[in-house]
Amino acid sequence: MTTSMPPVSPFGPDPDPALFALAPKVVLHDHLDGGLRPQTVLELAEQVGYTKLPASDGPSLATWFRASADSGSLVRYLETFEHTVGVMQTAGALERVALECAEDLANDGVVYAEVRFAPEQHLEAGLTLDEVVEAVLKGFAEGEALSASAGRPITVRCLVTAMRHAARSREIAELAVRFRDRGVVGFDIAGAEAGYPPTRHLDAFEYMRAHNAPFTIHAGEAFGLPSIHEAISFCGTDRLGHGVRVIDDISLPEDADFTAHDFHGAKLGEIANYVRDKRIPLELCPSSNVQTGAVASIAEHPFNVLARLRFRVTVNTDNRLMSDTSMSKEFAVLAGQFGYGWADFERFTVNAMKSAFIHFDERLAMIDEIIKPGYAVLIG
Numbered sequence: 001m002t003t004s005m006p007p008v009s010p011f012g013p014d015p016d017p018a019l020f021a022l023a024p025k026v027v028l029h030d031h032l033d034g035g036l037r038p039q040t041v042l043e044l045a046e047q048v049g050y051t052k053l054p055a056s057d058g059p060s061l062a063t064w065f066r067a068s069a070d071s072g073s074l075v076r077y078l079e080t081f082e083h084t085v086g087v088m089q090t091a092g093a094l095e096r097v098a099l100e101c102a103e104d105l106a107n108d109g110v111v112y113a114e115v116r117f118a119p120e121q122h123l124e125a126g127l128t129l130d131e132v133v134e135a136v137l138k139g140f141a142e143g144e145a146l147s148a149s150a151g152r153p154i155t156v157r158c159l160v161t162a163m164r165h166a167a168r169s170r171e172i173a174e175l176a177v178r179f180r181d182r183g184v185v186g187f188d189i190a191g192a193e194a195g196y197p198p199t200r201h202l203d204a205f206e207y208m209r210a211h212n213a214p215f216t217i218h219a220g221e222a223f224g225l226p227s228i229h230e231a232i233s234f235c236g237t238d239r240l241g242h243g244v245r246v247i248d249d250i251s252l253p254e255d256a257d258f259t260a261h262d263f264h265g266a267k268l269g270e271i272a273n274y275v276r277d278k279r280i281p282l283e284l285c286p287s288s289n290v291q292t293g294a295v296a297s298i299a300e301h302p303f304n305v306l307a308r309l310r311f312r313v314t315v316n317t318d319n320r321l322m323s324d325t326s327m328s329k330e331f332a333v334l335a336g337q338f339g340y341g342w343a344d345f346e347r348f349t350v351n352a353m354k355s356a357f358i359h360f361d362e363r364l365a366m367i368d369e370i371i372k373p374g375y376a377v378l379i380g
């Protein structure tokens with residue numbers, strides 16, 4: 001790979017994330033249990049008697065999460081969730097974490113969020129699946145109300161995730177449908193990818209399809225094209241969680257520079273073409289991918305290749321705590337590396353809003369009334 005002349009960002013080579021806080025942003029891939037405030041983890045641990053935390057003050061705990069997640073392996077990255085899930089076992093804890101999640105996203109300028117978590121991981125203290133979801137939805141609604149009154153309106157919807165190594169996916173799909181009119185807008189599977197192909201959960205996806213309910217699948221992150229193929233062709237996923245390994249089905253010249261402005265010589269294989277032709281949204285999470293070793297560095301992240309080839313790319317945080325990130329930080333990293341300006345970020349944001357699991361008229365209203373006017377001011 002040549003690393004000749006990096007593209008110049010209109011925001012400078014290392015833009016301040018604060019520049020992007022004003023832009024209306026949409027996040028489709030953000031884990032509730034990956035986004036806690038470090039101080040909240042400490043306080044909840046104290047309240048519920050959780051004694052296994054690896055640090056005893058906020059800054060050290062934040063550093064521990066970031067450093068441990070920076071592991072080069074999805075499996076090791078996922079081990080850090082033991083401590084967040086560990087303190088999220090009561091209705092009060094779930095409600096607080098959800099409320100703070102909505103507030104933190106709104107304070108970062110996110111106007112629409114789909115936040116996911118796995119209800120089956122929050123039953124240790126005796127809550128039922130329904131009680132877990134009710135507590136989280138209550139927290140989101142409270143966070144929305146507080147943010148609106150602070151002049152930072154946000155809409156937060158929920159995706160319920162099933163863990164791919166477990167055997168509860170059909171039950172979780174039923175949970176998603178049961179709560180579909182109360183704030184749950186879709187279903188997902190997550191967890192270690194290698195060894196747990198999407199087709200293992202076919203009955204859950206069939207249930208969702210039978211109920212005309214949308215879902216996304218973590219695929220093409222730690223494992224490559226076969227996972228993406230199963231997710232789209234056998235399971236019929238509406239979006240790809242990550243999907244970044246679709247790059248393996250695109251041939252580029254030997255010396256291709258991933259930061260370039262065009263990729264005219266690119267040849268797409270059958271899967272890459274299908275994903276692009278069908279406008280299957282890619283929930284890309286740049287910083288997370290570097291931490292898990294799915295990609296070597298931001299400069300070598302396929303985001304730019306996929307964006308320039310006009311795949312339906314969206315920018316996401318994945319886990320704000322583990323990656324010490326936010327939507328503004330992800331925008332800043334992408335701007336610095338690939339030279340994007342406001343028009344690019346507007347496109348990625350509209351891509352995300354078009355791909356959301358709320359109804360078409362609601363998506364359109366967000367685009368016409370909030371996103372486009374917001375970027376019009378910035379573009380000037």
Ligand SMILES: O=c1[nH]cnc2c1ncn2[C@@H]1O[C@H](CO)[C@@H](O)[C@H]1O
Nearest residue numbers: 031078081116117118161190191218
């Ligand atoms: O990037 C990821 N890939 C796969 N699984 C993930 C990722 N981030 C989080 N989780 C898993 O999803 C669960 C529910 O939120 C988390 O507990 C974590 O195990």
Ligand SMILES: [Zn+2]
Nearest residue numbers: 029190241318
């Ligand atoms: Zn994820």
